[in-house]
Amino acid sequence: MGQTATINETACPKCGSESKPFGRHRNGLQRYRCLASDCAKTFTEDHKPAFRIEEYLLTDQGRMAIKLLLEGTSVRSAERLTGCIVTLSFAC
Numbered sequence: 001m002g003q004t005a006t007i008n009e010t011a012c013p014k015c016g017s018e019s020k021p022f023g024r025h026r027n028g029l030q031r032y033r034c035l036a037s038d039c040a041k042t043f044t045e046d047h048k049p050a051f052r053i054e055e056y057l058l059t060d061q062g063r064m065a066i067k068l069l070l071e072g073t074s075v076r077s078a079e080r081l082t083g084c085i086v087t088l089s090f091a092c
């Protein structure tokens with residue numbers, strides 16, 4: 001439960017390939033290494049951006065998610081109904 005990572009979040013910033021966890025940075029952020037053998041770049045996950053309502057408003061699903069939340073729908077239900085990952089950065 002709570003597995004919300006997506007491929008995009010851990011894609012190599014250099015070549016865009018998938019990466020795998022590669023230890024932890026001393027500040028606690030997850031480190032990753034690119035799976036492309038000709039790249040193998042290591043990088044640290046981005047700091048999670050704060051919730052930004054503007055991004056949700058760009059898509060129908062995002063707008064629906066906001067609407068559901070305003071109606072008192074639980075975050076989990078809003079996620080299920082819209083396919084948006086509401087608790088993270090915009091990830092429809």
Ligand SMILES: [Zn+2]
Binds near residue numbers: 012017035
């Ligand atoms: Zn790479």
